[in-house]
Amino acid sequence: MGTIATFSAHPQRRIASRSKDPAHGRPAFEELLAAFGPPRVLARGEHLFHSGGRGDAVYLVEQGSIKVYRLSAAGDEQVLDFQLAGDVLGLDALGTVDHGCSAVTLEPTRVRALPLTKLRALCERSPRLHHGILQLASRRIGELQQHMLALGRLNAAERLAGFLLNLATRTQSRELRLSMSRYAVGCYLGLALETVSRLLHDFEAQGLIRVHGRDVALVKPDRLRALAAANAGGA
Amino acid sequence: MGTIATFSAHPQRRIASRSKDPAHGRPAFEELLAAFGPPRVLARGEHLFHSGGRGDAVYLVEQGSIKVYRLSAAGDEQVLDFQLAGDVLGLDALGTVDHGCSAVTLEPTRVRALPLTKLRALCERSPRLHHGILQLASRRIGELQQHMLALGRLNAAERLAGFLLNLATRTQSRELRLSMSRYAVGCYLGLALETVSRLLHDFEAQGLIRVHGRDVALVKPDRLRALAAANAGGA
DNA sequence: CGACAAATTGACATATCTCAAACGACGTGG
């Protein structure tokens, strides 16, 4: 895992695009992939599941993007993650009966579901697949821990820089088209939407990025990285 | 889950004290428990593992307490969790080769290890045990997500109130003996240690708790709960 | 008892939030 520190590249969970992982079972992921059901297309704004709802499947995003979030009693939203093509979500409901979060599409999105009943049955038969799921869960833990570091210890600029780099790595592109609003970005980073807006402006003023609405081009990723890494550590 | 919202009670991971969970395999946990090796006693300040180090086991805390943390490049510490008796840690290293965090004891602590090699072997043979681990991982994801909400959206008082309630639930006691410093609490909650100190004072002044050094008694847990829940939502 | 680490308390600095206004894009309906 290379360069990006604060926000892990999440390449791990993006099982569709995994290509090399010498030590641990690649085949596990392939097998897992094959277990998912047929594609289903959701319109923008449709929910995949709701917090409190019974968790009855995990989902693989094939195309589009999904916002996973929780609401506080006061109605504040905390975005837990944005899921892009190749990501798997719903892992938090394996251990408990229901979901602790909600998932909504940010644009027309194609997903494939793997019902928990089927998942459990498959796990009985294939330790390899079972292990694949466990690895996904384990990696998700690592990612969340990394994000906790960001929320707890990084300043606004560091968080945003890390976020942009993370997206760039995951999409393998420096030309980002943000499917989420400034508000959603703020909810993810623990910031006010105005702060996000201002910071994007500042980054542009410094020549680090170019911004046109929701299109963001990373002009100087290295300097962004330096910014993010100023505080967000490696390892 | 019951009353505490922001900081889940983590009762899930405290497998030693699990007593009822109708739907999901209790036996899985019992079996898992039995798989751990012999007890080992660590002195205060000893590390169980280091960030970057190869993850070669998961650990069950039998007695004492452990601080799990990450360092940022700037040297700032983010505490990811405090692990008490009954908790399992090291789950984040199942999916990757090495740990993304470090673990150090806060007091003399007794743990039992389950080497990953053995764990994997056992998983091959016992789907039930395998499933137990998966559930632990899944629940940990839920807990981390809940803490992210706290870090991202709650104010200092709400975080601290939630933290105290969390500890009380996990230890089944309203008389807390904090094994961690104010500094460590601050690192966990994303606050400065002075803020923690001041807040404890304020809570005491309001009659919510009594503080004597590291002994904290929850005098009015309900009011603390109201404080924590003011913003930290259920479900 | 002495020394060192932890905790408290105060004064002050500031990053970020909040409130508010204005602007732009975009889709709908006349």
Next chain:
DNA sequence: CCACGTCGTTTGAGATATGTCAATTTGTCG
């Protein structure tokens, strides 16, 4: 095709929660 309303974004000014720095007190352990 244009007017209009809505939603998201930008930008500004001011408020504030929390951090920082520093001095003092308390606690702990050899």
